[in-house]
Amino acid sequence: MESIQVFVKHQGKRHEVELDPSSTGETFKFQLYSLTGVEPERQKILVKGGQLKDETDLSTLGAKPGQTFMMMGTPSSGAAALERPKEKMKFMEDMTEAEAARSEGATPAGLVNLGNTCYMNSTLQTLRCVPELQEELQKYSASSSSSGPDLSQFRIGGNSLDLTSALRDLYKQMSETQDGFPPMIFLNALRTAFPQFAQKSKTGNGYAQQDAEEAWSQIVSQLRQKLQIKDTTSNEAEAPSRSTADVSFIDKYLSGRFESVLECDEVEAREGGEEPVRGEDVFLKLDCHISKDTNHLRDGILAGLEEKIEKKSGVLDRDAVYTKKSRIARLPKYLTVHFVRFFWKREAQKKAKIMRKVTFSHELDVVEFCTETLRKQLVPVRDKVREIRKEEEDVTRARKRQKVAHKQEEDRQRELKAEGPADEKKLVKDKQAENKDGDAEMADAVYKTDAEYDAERAASILAAKQELYSLINPELAKDEGANKSGLYELRGLVTHQGASADSGHYTSYVKKQGPIDAKTGRRKEEDGKWWWFNDDKVSEVEAEKIETLSGGGESHSALILLYRAIDLPSAEEVKQ
Secondary structure, three states: OOOOEEEEEOOOOOEEEEEEEOEEHHHHHHHHHHHHOOOOHHOOEEEEEOOOOOOEEEHHHHHOOOEEEEOOOOOOOOOOOOOOOOOOOOOOHHHHHHHHHHHHOOOOOEEEOOOOHHHHHHHHHHHHHHHHHHHHHHHHHOOOOOOEEEEEHHHOOOOOOOHHHHHHHHHHOOOOOOOEEHHHHHHHHHHHOOHHOOOOOOOOEEEEEEHHHHHHHHHHHHHHHHHHEEOOOOOOOOOOHHEEEEEEHHHHHHHHHEEEEEOOOOHHHHHHOOEEEEEEEEEEEEEEEEEEEEOOOHHHHHOOOOEEEEEEEEEOEEEEEEEEEEEEOEEEEEEEEEEEEEEEOOOOOOOEOOOOEHHHEOEOOOOHHHHHHHHHHHHHHHHHHHHHHHHHHHHHHHHHHHHHHHHHHHHHHHHHHHHHHHHHHHHHHHHHHHHHOOOOOHOOOOOOOOOHHHHHHHHHHHHHHHHHHHOOOOHHHHOEEEEOOOEEEEEEEEEEEEOOOOEEEEEEEEEEOOOOOHHHHOOOOOOOEEEEEOOEEEEOOOOHHHOOOOOOOOOOOEEEEEEOOOOOOOOOOOOO
């Protein structure tokens, strides 16, 4: 039988429905459920002779085309009314290349090797993991004197030979594709700004391989000079004119400050009245010097904070050896660490590589490298972070133990009840014996539900955040681009494979960020995996892979590490 078009009036709305005379009242009710959200059991459909029942044969209604039925009923309180999605669902095949590249689960773009440019590619991929850098680059506008022709329409990497503009455009175009991208314009800008990277190969074929650390340093120094941002961290009450002063992005987020003491090693100079010279220096990276005694990153950093200098002593009136000891007075949010693996080998006339294995951790504690003043500001926060982590681990373990004990108790009771009344009496006696032995607390334990645990955990986390926030030093809190705990987490690294800086191959690893929650705009929890950028080849690797990059041979070993300050609660997060 052919379907009949009828109408159903419900709460002032008129719904058009296809009634199939060969079906039943139950089928018709489910059709209306899809239109109104009212569950079939809560529907009252008025037909000739009373209400429509589930088992009613619709052919007996004698319905005519255009006939109108009345329906009463509302959705249950726990049921959400069915409605059209606010946003049209978009399938991958319907997305543009840029939309697909920004979707959850997309693979980030690699960079095409344009002839011994892996040193540059790995540097750019690692720097790209700084979200604040990408955000500020989008606001950057070069002066008219430095701008060039707009070539972005040709999708070849940028719109000027200004290095910062080229980097801005390159990152933007990388965000719009999942394919390997040729960074030609940026490479030209780099070679224009720093001709050393335009050096030709000794074989006469193409360009020479370069040192990734030198590329990193030159790019960062150029950004330090060009990328100026508004500094909103100054105290407006104290200095209104400085509240929105321009400051270098690099100085704010990637540079630290040393306080140093330079003193002559010879007792004769000190007895002669020569005073130690105190000074301050800005640093953009910490060097990890590698010797036969260096086994861990900490050893190399400590060695790098002390150096010997030969200079003329005014008291001795001759050259003497001085020791310069430095300590960190300001920690940046992003800390760059450089493994000094390359040195100039005179007999070979090239930069040779130190192969020694030097381990490093995913989390770095730098408090011991700081001045006494800064240390006092960092220690309370650092120690509280560790205390909270330990408490969370203890709670998680206790919860697991409770679940196991609860299950064992349920299984035991189930088995005894299955055996009969005699065994139930035995269960009662056993409990009484436990009570006498002092185990009443375990015997009468109250097992919490997951919901109760989650509620307690949420309250505990809020209290911990409030306490942690209260420990942050007020002076450090004003410095948005500083580390306030002394703890860092590893976010990216550049690796080198080979025996010298002028040969071999560079790649980079960047930790995956959690996807952005469309509702809250915040990032979800990370899965702990990493992206491996091998020029235009991009693959996902486990965290354990990073632990194999400590060196010990010609295989891939870490050259540059990029750490980020661990997250601390903000003022908004600690509000009730």
